[in-house]
Amino acid sequence: MKPLHILSSEHGYFYTSDKVKLHYIDKGEGKSLVMISSWTLSAEQFSAQILHFSQRNRVIALDMRGHGQSEKVDYGYKIYRFAKDLHELFEHLALVNITLLGHSVGAAVIMCYWELFTGERLLKLVLVDRPSMTISNPLWTAEQVKHYGAAMDVHTAMEVRNMIAGNEGDQYKAVLLNCMLTPPISLYMRQRLLDSSQAVPKEQAAILFYDEVHQDWREVLSLINIPTLIIAGRASPISLSSQQWVKEQITGSILIIFEEHEGGKHFPFIDNPIKFNRVIDKFIE
Numbered sequence: 001m002k003p004l005h006i007l008s009s010e011h012g013y014f015y016t017s018d019k020v021k022l023h024y025i026d027k028g029e030g031k032s033l034v035m036i037s038s039w040t041l042s043a044e045q046f047s048a049q050i051l052h053f054s055q056r057n058r059v060i061a062l063d064m065r066g067h068g069q070s071e072k073v074d075y076g077y078k079i080y081r082f083a084k085d086l087h088e089l090f091e092h093l094a095l096v097n098i099t100l101l102g103h104s105v106g107a108a109v110i111m112c113y114w115e116l117f118t119g120e121r122l123l124k125l126v127l128v129d130r131p132s133m134t135i136s137n138p139l140w141t142a143e144q145v146k147h148y149g150a151a152m153d154v155h156t157a158m159e160v161r162n163m164i165a166g167n168e169g170d171q172y173k174a175v176l177l178n179c180m181l182t183p184p185i186s187l188y189m190r191q192r193l194l195d196s197s198q199a200v201p202k203e204q205a206a207i208l209f210y211d212e213v214h215q216d217w218r219e220v221l222s223l224i225n226i227p228t229l230i231i232a233g234r235a236s237p238i239s240l241s242s243q244q245w246v247k248e249q250i251t252g253s254i255l256i257i258f259e260e261h262e263g264g265k266h267f268p269f270i271d272n273p274i275k276f277n278r279v280i281d282k283f284i285e
Helices: 043-053 079-093 105-117 142-148 154-165 169-178 187-198 202-213 240-249 273-284
Strands: 011-015 021-027 031-036 057-063 098-103 122-128 228-233 254-258
Touching (some): 011 079, 021 043, 021 079, 031 043, 031 079, 043 057, 043 187, 057 079, 079 105, 079 202, 098 273, 105 122, 105 202, 142 240, 154 169, 154 202, 169 187, 169 202, 228 273, 240 254, 254 273
Parallel strands (some): 031 057, 031 098, 098 122, 122 228, 228 254
Antiparallel strands (some): 011 021, 021 057
8 A cells, every 4th residue: 555645636635414524525527436445444545546547537535534544533334324424425526327336334325325325326337345234133043144244142142342442442442453464465554444443432443343233234235226336355354155055045146255375355456456447447448
């Protein structure tokens, strides 16, 4: 992840309907590609994509509330509020025919956006490494757990939520982040991501975590009716079987798998930006 040099004119701000000042990067001209980062991370995680795609497209990367350079408020850390914020960004910039890309929690925001606003203003979707549900139901079969991608039960979710909000929350964030990165990523890159994560207040990070892991997107997936690209990693903590199931639910969708040696963990756009960018280029052309 190279340092991202953005002109002052390429930084934008707007106020949401509940009076939160959000920051976004707006670079390039052409078709609109909007990107949403994951839990506690910032628009800067897409630095390689912003630099690449802005050569031929208008690239917009949003810092959700409390993230990156957006205002650190103490309310609204829910997936449905984030989806509303995203809709208000589209209105603010008068965007239409958008290719919308979300990584992990960012992909959950996309699914929520679809549930609230269906395909309004959207042309294509890119979902990066996001299962349909994170919390398991004790009544599910092993096959259902595998398909849905459930990684924890309700009790574990509360324990993790409390650890994030606790005195050692920053250290726990670091553990979570490091287990999702491939070994070749430099210490510099790891530190940049960690700094971004630590900037989100612990209590708000915990609230967002607890809210997003309880969301159930299984029914929403089958309602998506625009071209959709799903990107998964063979070595990701998000099971490949869950990504294959997501593909089966979205009619006509495409699944691209990054093998482990290709940076196929949770951050393929950082681990292997050349392949990632090539895949997106082909999809949005």
